[in-house]
Amino acid sequence: MNEDELKEEAKTCDNCLCWNHHCNAECCRVFKIGKKLLRRYSDRILRLTATPPKDLINYYELHGMKNYFFNEDNYDKIEEKEDGYVYFHRDCDMLEGNLCKLHGKPEQPQVCKDFNENKAINSNRWFITPNCLARYK
Ligand code: SF4
Ligand code: SF4
16 A cells, blocks of 8 residues: 555554554564663673663563563564664564453553554654554544
């Protein structure tokens, strides 16, 4: 589909469910952390330099963090970009196909509840992924 067609379809869609055949739930497969918040602990291990809020710890743990350490072996790819962030590529443990196993449950991290197609924003913590519905609204 071209850009205009996607924008037309986006007018009829107001939630992730009707868009995930386009985005493949890509926001659940990557996250970023500012380089300043990370320190290299060893060749293949990065460590957080500050304690994040509890909800964010939960989110990071669902994305492979253990005791504040990120072991590169647990990721498909870790990219340091010129924008000042490190991007961790790895499916969330709670992702099944393109669906979240915690959707609608109290255990789902608040950050996930807040970041959806209507509130998706670029910030120092989150970013709108390339095929997100928010890009076409
Ligand atoms: S908890 Fe659910 S919404 Fe949050 S990143 Fe994991 S799969 Fe996605
Ligand atoms: S927030 Fe965007 S990328 Fe994530 S599932 Fe919804 S539409 Fe897809």
